[in-house]
Amino acid sequence: DTEVTQTPKHLVMGMTNKKSLKCEQHMGHRAMYWYKQKAKKPPELMFVYSYEKLSINESVPSRFSPECPNSSLLNLHLHALQPEDSALYLCASSQVIRYEQYFGPGTRLTVT
């Protein structure tokens, strides 16, 4: 089973709201990732967790705050977002960092 789940599927939020995106995998993977994808562009890496520790933070604004409560869960906390943050947010996981990544279905975020 190579399933990564993400909730919610769609999210509309105002610029003053606080919301969270959730990601879960039960494949025993020890690396998890957050990506942002704009229309007709490739995914952009935001954060990488390896063995539940933040391994890579690609200079993402502080209004995005990741959290890895355990090896199966990954959250992305959102606060004071801008309209330009509207995008498809993808979660992925891999056995360890070097290996193939499996993506969840994504959360379509709209900031109004």
Add this chain to the structure above:
Amino acid sequence: QKEVEQNSGPLSVPEGAIASLNCTYSDRGSQSFFWYRQYSGKSPELIMFIYSNGDKEDGRFTAQLNKASQYVSLLIRDSQPSDSATYLCAVNKGAGNQFYFGTGTSLTVIP
């Protein structure tokens, strides 16, 4: 110079033909190479991964890696209209575990 480069296309092939997609990368230290298929509005789906020089076949798909020339390719045999999608090449650089996507190649298979 971009880390991973792909011809954006669009690439059109008739049904039943072989589609050939190419990707070059800049860092000789890159260790892992991946092909993803992405339908419009959907998330990327892993098609192939390859770690060693040479060819790797899986059904209608063949990935080819040439580290000396720093390119990786994907061949799709007996192309079907359902193969119409954007194909993303991705590379893991190893050192620092940086993971980079190319900009993708749009493939259309014409019935």
